[in-house]
Structures are given as C-alpha cells and as structure tokens.
Amino acid sequence: MRFLHTADWHIGKKLHGYDLLTEQRDAYEQIKAIALAQKVDAVVIAGDLYDRALPSEDAVSTLDAMLVDLNRRQHLPLLAISGNHDSAVRLGQGREWFESTDFYLNTTVAEGVKPVVLGDTQFFLLPYFEPFSVRQYFQDEQIKTVAEAMVRLVTAMQANFDPDKKHVLVAHFFAAGSQHSDSETLVQVGGLNAVPVDLLAPFDYVALGHLHRKEALQNEPVIKYSGSPLKFSTSEAADTKGVWIVDTDKTPVKVTFEPLKPLNDLVVLTDSFERLMDPEVAYPVTSDDFIAVNLTDTTPIANVMQRLKTRFPRIIELQRVNQLDVTPEKLNIEEVQRDPLTLLSDFFEQVADHPLTTQQAGWAKTTLQQAMKEEK
Incomplete structure (x- = not known):
C-alpha cells in the first residue's frame, strides 16, 4: 500500500504573537493535494x-474541518496518534465511532500494541507516552526510562506481527542521535528520554513525529x-518542509519526499540598518x-524595531551580529537625555523584539512616578 x-x-x-x-x-490544502495526486x-x-492541550475554538474548528475533509469527503483512511x-x-473523545469511517486515533499505550490492518500492512499507532504509563500497563516497576519502556512495547507488538x-x-x-530545532519542546535528562534506533529494527518503516525537521x-x-509542515523557528529558516510518501509493497519500502511551498515564508536577513532600509536594495x-x-x-x-x-x-x-560600541564618545547626548519611559520602551523592544504592552507601559509609568516621589 501507499x-x-x-x-x-x-x-x-x-x-x-502572529x-x-x-x-x-x-x-493542509497542499498536503491534501499531494495525497490525492499520489493516490x-x-x-x-x-x-x-x-x-x-487546551486549544482555542478556532484551532479546534480548523483541525476538525481538516480531518472531516480528508476522511469523510476525500474518503481517505486516517491513522493518527496524540x-x-x-x-x-x-x-x-469519540474515537469509538471513528473506526466506522477508517479513522484510527490512538491515545493510549494499550491501543498502541494492537495493530490496525490496512491492505498489506499492520500499523502500530503508539502515542506519546511517559514511562509510568508503560509501567502501569505491564505492571512492572522496573521500567524507569523511555528506552526500557520501548523494549517492552516492541516485544508486545512483535507478538502481534x-x-x-x-x-x-x-x-x-526522540530517537537517539536526532538533532532538534529551537521550536520543539524537549526534556532530555542524560539521554533517558531517547529511544535507541536499533530497537526499531523489527519494523519495515517507522513514521515519527516530535522533531520539526525531516533531517x-x-x-x-x-x-x-x-517534520512540521511550517517553519516554527529561525533554526528552520533554510529547511524545505514537506511530507513522505511511503510504498510498503517494495522491499525495502520505498520512501519519497514531497515538498510544501510556504504561503508566507520565514526568512533571515543579515545586513546593516542602512541597507535594510534602502528601498533600492532588493531582498527575496x-x-x-x-x-x-x-x-x-x-x-x-x-x-x-519600529x-x-x-x-x-x-x-x-x-x-546583533557584532558587539555594540557603547563607549561614552559614541553615545548620542540627545538620546541619553530623552524621556526615561521612551528610553525604556526602545530598550525593551530591542531586547524582547516586541513593544511594551499597554499594561507593561502602565506599570513602568507608575514605578517611575513612585521613584520620583521618593527622590523628593
């Protein structure tokens, strides 16, 4: 199957904030188009x-529309995990009804060891887990790490091959030896949460999520x-995002990458302020x-910033690529003598990459007024 x-x-x-x-x-529309074109x-x-974990109403309605479109309108089986x-x-919630339309959504370890069979392939849908949930499932207090948990889980899956x-x-x-980008939420303590790739050898293909770069x-x-369909950090700016097309009727399985084109790209520009502001200098x-x-x-x-x-x-x-030169002879006296709140606002925006909120500006004003009273 493909x-x-x-x-x-x-x-x-x-x-x-965007x-x-x-x-x-x-x-999503590009992913759907690839799925249909590749049949x-x-x-x-x-x-x-x-x-x-608590998505907004807009996020819920958006994802629901995508899944309904793929599964109910395009009649594509879906295999997903949390x-x-x-x-x-x-x-x-409601996954008991999903299978009637070939939508398989696993959210527990117990579900993950039982295969979903489509065509010539058994899919083992193993959601994200912590060691304690595997400890509970096997009633084995000796399971302390993700790697130890995977040993038991893979053995249980193989029994159903x-x-x-x-x-x-x-x-x-997180597979051992992987390289992550700045946009992922990872907690690695001495490698205890890493899964050795040799544990995955029994499988013909392993479809992973968690890290946002295909490389x-x-x-x-x-x-x-x-990888993620969009670039979520500057460390991914040079990446080409996309999806994998997997053919299981080949030995070994055939894997092909299909790229996605960003609607609005994430681009890093390195240049001087003068050139960046020059309308005659073109940037891509x-x-x-x-x-x-x-x-x-x-x-x-x-x-x-403004x-x-x-x-x-x-x-x-x-x-800043280079160290700022802030020696006294370089300082602009007019800048130093400006209103303290304006100086704070400019400094905050340069450091935080966004302006003070109305509430923060109010706190700053109140604090400055209090400090000035204490000086008198």
Whole structure:
C-alpha cells in the first residue's frame, strides 16, 4: 500500500504573537493535494495535531474541518496518534465511532500494541507516552526510562506481527542521535528520554513525529521524521518542509519526499540598518513573510524595531551580529537625555523584539512616578 506520512501540525500555534491559522490551512490544502495526486491509500499523522492541550475554538474548528475533509469527503483512511502537545483525553473523545469511517486515533499505550490492518500492512499507532504509563500497563516497576519502556512495547507488538504483512510503527518520541530545532519542546535528562534506533529494527518503516525537521535523523532510510509542515523557528529558516510518501509493497519500502511551498515564508536577513532600509536594495521577501534580522551595525540605533517594521512589517526577531560600541564618545547626548519611559520602551523592544504592552507601559509609568516621589 501507499501512505502519506506527516506530523506536528501544531494547529493553533502562534509565531512570536502572529496567528498561523491561515498558513496552516494553506499547508493542509497542499498536503491534501499531494495525497490525492499520489493516490495514497491512507494518511498518517504522527502526533501533535494541536499546539496546546487546551486549544482555542478556532484551532479546534480548523483541525476538525481538516480531518472531516480528508476522511469523510476525500474518503481517505486516517491513522493518527496524540503527541506531547495534545491532550490525549480530549483528543480521543469519540474515537469509538471513528473506526466506522477508517479513522484510527490512538491515545493510549494499550491501543498502541494492537495493530490496525490496512491492505498489506499492520500499523502500530503508539502515542506519546511517559514511562509510568508503560509501567502501569505491564505492571512492572522496573521500567524507569523511555528506552526500557520501548523494549517492552516492541516485544508486545512483535507478538502481534503477521509474518505475511509489512509492519509500520507510528510514534512520537526522540530517537537517539536526532538533532532538534529551537521550536520543539524537549526534556532530555542524560539521554533517558531517547529511544535507541536499533530497537526499531523489527519494523519495515517507522513514521515519527516530535522533531520539526525531516533531517533530524540522518542515515536512517526507513526511520523518518516528517517534520512540521511550517517553519516554527529561525533554526528552520533554510529547511524545505514537506511530507513522505511511503510504498510498503517494495522491499525495502520505498520512501519519497514531497515538498510544501510556504504561503508566507520565514526568512533571515543579515545586513546593516542602512541597507535594510534602502528601498533600492532588493531582498527575496514579501510584506507578509516572517522576517528575522541579524543586524551588522556596531553602534546603537534609535527606534530600530519600529523603523525596520516600516519596511518589513512582520519582523519576529532582531539580533546583533557584532558587539555594540557603547563607549561614552559614541553615545548620542540627545538620546541619553530623552524621556526615561521612551528610553525604556526602545530598550525593551530591542531586547524582547516586541513593544511594551499597554499594561507593561502602565506599570513602568507608575514605578517611575513612585521613584520620583521618593527622590523628593
């Protein structure tokens, strides 16, 4: 059979305060178009469908519309699991009815050891888990780490293998040797949460979620992270996002990458303030793209964020490539003598990459007034 492997949709996620639902809907439409063009027999979503355990109403309605479209309108079987960003309990509500339309959504360890059979393939849908849930399932207090838990889980899955079928694991964890980006929520304590890839050898293909870059795991032809459909951090700016198309009727299975084109890209620009503000200097960006700026200037620039936003409205980060020269002879006396609240506002925006909120500005004003009273 042929299936599409995707993961880490993170519906409802914001990028430095910017809502991404428009970009997420566009990415979904591209994924659907690929699934239909490739005539896949199923779509696999390896966890983190939502960005939060308590998603907003807009996020819930958006994901619902996507899943209904794929499963009910396009008649594509769905195989999904909960990730660490999902609430397994909330996501799994109503799943008893889903299987009637070939929508398989696993949110518990017990479900993960039992295969879902489609065509020539057994799918083991293992949701994100903590060791204690596996300890409870096997009634074994000796299971302390994710790796120890996986040993027991894989053994239980193998006991359910049909030798005449291919075996695919769908899971959401950190595979040992993987490289993560800045946008993932990972807690690694001495490697205890990492799963050794040799434990995954019994499977013909392993469809992973959790890490947001498809290159996270190198030199593993049948163990793949799909990565997120969108770029969620500047560390992913140079990445090409997409999905995997997997053919299980080949030996070994055939895996092909299909790229996605960002509706609004995340781009890093490294240049001087003068060039960045020069309308004659062309950059490969649009006004709707998300921009991270690496500023090469070595002297302070007043109102730098506000001024840059007049040309690049969706700046999400501002970094200094070179050390600022703030020796006394370089300081602008007029700048130093400006209103303290204005200085604070400019300094905050340069450091935090966004302006003070109305509430924060109010706190600052109250504190300054109190300090001035104490001086008198």
